[in-house]
Amino acid sequence: MFQKSWVNRGLCTTAVMGIFTPLVAQADFVDDRQISLGTRNFYIDRDFKQSDAPKSRIGSWTQGFDFRAISGYTEGTLQFGLDLSAQYAYRLDGGGGRGPDSIIPYDDSKGEQVRDYGRAALTGKVRYNKTELKIGELRPTLPVAYIDDSRQLITTYHGVQIESKEIDNLTLTGGRFTEISSRESSNREKMYLFNGPDMQRRSDGLNFGGGTYAFSPNLSATYFYGQLEDIYQQHYLGLMYNHDLGAGYGLKTDLRYFNNKEDGKALYGEIDNRSYGLMTTLKKGGHAFGIGYQRMLGESTFPTLNGYAPQPYLVNWSTVAFVKPNESSWQLRYDYNFAAMGVPGLKLMTRYIRGTGVDRGSNALDQNVESERNIVLGYVVQSGTLKDLGFEWRRIDVKTRYGSGRAAGPDYQENRLITTYTWKF
Template sequence: MIRNRHPLPALACLLGSACSFSGAAQADFFADSKASLEARNMYLSRDFRQSGAAQAKAEEWAQGFTARLESGFTEGTVGFGLDAIGQLGIKLDSSRDRRGTGLLPYGASSLEPVDDYSELGLTAKIRLSKSVLKLGTLQPSLPVAAYNDVRLLSSTYSGGLLTSREIDGLTLNAGRLEKINLRDSSSNDEMNYGGVQSAHLDLFGGSYALNPNLTLSYYYAQMDNLYRQHFAGLTHTTALAEGVSLKTDLRFFDTGEDGEHRYRSSARVDGGRIDNRFFNGMLTLGLGAHKFGAGYQNLSGDGDFAYPGLDPYSVNLVTVNVFTKAGTDAWQARYDYDFAALGIPGLSFMSRYVNGKHIETARVSGGKEWERDTDLVYTFQNGTFKGLNVRLRNATFRSSGGLTSDIDENRVIVGYTLPLF
């Protein structure tokens, strides 16, 4: 990822390159290329006053732009290509006493949110048969490593990732991630967990679709000198009757230490030892326009659940909290409704509640946390604003015993993606 203190030229350069490619569609490299520009306007307000936190409120409003270019591959047995991503974030409203929403970075000493920030990432890719090797800026979405895209700009990794689909139904991945660029940053930082840096994270695994309704997954990951991790997963969907379906999503991690380092954990177990088993799963019953979900997790052993970045692969990764502190047992109830059934296509509603208990930290034993989220989303279906997406999100988070600050949160997100070619 290339850091640029003057974001507009970098973004314009990427878009200009994309447009020049579009006029030269003579080979697969050009003919199969595609480019898009996403605009995301986001307001986020977090109120901490009910818990007496030092900062009473975090409130920011910003505009983000993300340009993506994906080339095709050159002709021949071995094909070569190039992808690029350019991101620009612009402050619309913020201040040093309302910073920290994750929308904007701020100075370490001044604590003043920046006026703008940007980044440009390039990815070289090589294709042989049905296997593709990518080197450079990556945005994997795997159980053991995933990028984050729930703020203004998305996070990225730097490294190499091989994806192979030589056998029908089987997808294999192998890679090494060496740097991480967080969602509110323009710099590539060392891989780390719990405040301890690591040279890299290696991963290997894949998924196999036994049939269109049943997929099994296995992955192994090792963050050098920090932790090693095994993952096994199962997803299954079955039709119970006309308009009635049941989806099963089961996930299990076994994580242990790698090397001699001790991470700086909040866990009140063995000085920060990583040695735990994490099961989580979700059952979702689809009934026409309705979906009813029930989730459960059990995190046993020592230490918090370990993962890179901000997104653990858990059904309880929700708006505010992740429910991955040591010892956390949690359950979730969720409801979704698609208003297309009432003649309003594009409008959807979601509400969920997660309750966690038995949490262990350095200061709290048997702690409890809960969160309630509500989303209302509308995507314009036609007319001048076709494709424009508006999301209203409300979240309430509470914890006991001083685990962390209580939060009342509201978000307004307006997004639009323009295909360039």
């Protein structure tokens, strides 16, 4: 059933667009517009391997749509614009008998995934010189808040964000998010901890601010502060350096540090988590060889937002995430761009991540080990009638073991098949 909340927002969107109709007379507002319809056909199958798994398999097959109408700006010193977005997904298969699959919302009363879901929203924007203010639905890619584009519908946030590039080589960003729409929901809801206790103690908002400064084309530093009111405070510091080694070799190094602690009323109690990570990648032609190390310090798991909002600023972020208390993890990664062999559009990524030393309390549970293997093979058509049509296969293998060798958690093999295409009008 198509959800009423999505329809109601669509009616509101129509009304607000009517209010802004006079703006259409502004040439730049119309001429600079970008209208697109993204489509995504998504198949996912997760096969659990441990004997006591609640479900032997979960998954679904869905078709999704992402419509975006991005306006230009009106003329004048203070310029205005208005954006519209609408997302919708329909389940083609995978309903009864399968549990929640992290893509389609799950109807507990019926014991199956819903047939369809979606949402729509507006974003108002104001620009002055090199400073831009946006209010409404937002898709941030910040150390303190990040979208999730790994499933069907995209995780978005709602609030206000301002970005300024008035100073050369410096980008400043700040704002406040009051709600989130997670990847498997039609609704907007206040933020809480995904990996906290079962009680969903919600925050009134996420306040944040920070910036990135480019010392040179090859060296940049980033700092951000985030405050999820009455839950946690977060500091992030990152350093990125690209070095030309000569003879076609290049070396990219990322250093990243997080510090998390409780805030205000501490709705989830004391939060004691710090992490640092290093990722270095050697590139030559179409090849890229990477090695990474990540360490969690303190007695708490790294805090993540509801809907399992991702944190890719952690160098070993993945399906498992490797964010448990005191966990050390390392990564080996290889990428290849087949354009070097005369096949542009074809790319391969494979990696192995292993985490150890998790602090799980007594009985030597700190000996547990978890690992993940990924293979991602993708191709985008480069020319002809089907230009920009994309195909991708993702393979994920997860294993978790205690020191004694007994299965500790969900062991599974997962396959995802994704087809994408975007019409631009």
